[in-house]
Amino acid sequence: MDPYIQLKDVGVTFGKDVVLQRVDLSVEKQGFVSIVGKSGTGKTTLIKMVAGMLAPTEGEVWIQGEKVKEPHHDMTYVFQKPVLLEWRTLLENILLPIELKRKPTQADRDKAKQVLALVELAGDEHKYPHECSGGMLSRAALARALFTSPNLLLMDEPYAALDAMTKELLQVQLLEIAQDYNPTVIFITHDIQEAAFLSDRVILIGDQPSRVMQEYTIPFHRPRKKTLKFEPEFLQVVKQIYQGLETL
């Protein structure tokens, strides 16, 4: 079966700066893949190409057998920052994707409230972003991404700025949501433990210019609980990835 996402010999150059070179990567349908690499290795560049927000200088990106030329209709992108519009309430922010297509109906509003409840924001629908904590904003951004029930979820270090406890809570929530919705997910992070906890596969990118250096299959079944993080087998996997990253 063809992979859901395929990057074929992809390269990106900004001026004289070659950021990515000869990247070959495929992601199966409903797979959860994390991309890990040091800062400045082109992780965001890579995910933006998959999102259709950046064209590769060389090679091709394919989603569901279609060459990516623009943002895919069945994709949502979660940014490093929550990127909520401060003049809209959380509910209005969640409704934005549908509002750009048509006038939201009562059913849309009900669904948006359900998605907000899913990320534990029930009762906060009418709050403005400035009235929310960092964790609430990240959850609202995830809710907006899930609102259209996308088959492809691209997440670019969405939890990087959060404290450890909030981050863990959101990781568990994301796992539960991924279990229910079953989208294909590409998750960018520089947190190895996070990558191992969430994903089926962890891809290490690095070198100068960056390319895929290592690939690790995560051997733990789903659903996963947060106690997994303390199990010796899990710590062994994290250590293995850490050592792989250190050699880059």
Add this chain to the structure above:
Amino acid sequence: MKKMKPTMIYSVLLFILLLTIWELVVTVKNIPELILPKPTAIWMNLMTHLSSGYFLSHINATFIEVIGGFLIGATIGVGLGFIVSQSRTLREILHPYIIASQAMPKIALAPLLTLWFGYGFAPKIIITALISFFPLFESTVTGLSLVDKDKVALFRSLKASPLQILMKLRLPSAVPYLFSGLRVAIVLSVVGAAVSEFIGANKGLGAVITTGMGMMDTPLMFSAFILLTLMGIAMYHLIGLLERVFLKKYDYSRRDQE
């Protein structure tokens, strides 16, 4: 009752102290009223003319010019800013004219405008509009251009059209910039109206100042000056009040402090 902030109390005390020093210096040095009247003399003059209704028609005239000029200037400023921010070609064509409109000494235009439009409101409103349009033009261009790149990327990832990006992102993002432009423009409008009245006017607070000069009535000049200042402050705070009401949900006040 709302308690006064300590800084506000110090500010009032400083004002009283400065007035007292002024009063004492004029009294001790025996400075003629024609050169520098005492604050008490100015106050008496102001109260006398206010109670006699002398200032009423002049305040009205200046107010009409300020509001008229401000509204026209703001409309042109926002409109031109909007057009220029949407088209690079238009920006390049119009930019030299816009800069020239600000570089030229607008007050020097007053005699010409009086020649063309007479002694009525028109020349004063035109000068006020010319002065107040630029802050709105600049803040519109800045507000529409300086949009968070991630937000633009979000809209593009959602396949928003350029018109949707403009209406649902760029325009709402520009609102706080527009208000800061409005605050600057309204104060400049008061200055513009008053200065344009210096040349060819028999009504308005600027005209009162020139009349006071002709009559060697310095306290009257100060009284008109005080009324103009109060008008500027009142307008500035009115825009500030509107800004707080409109931008409540943006919470820009808190963001500015952070």
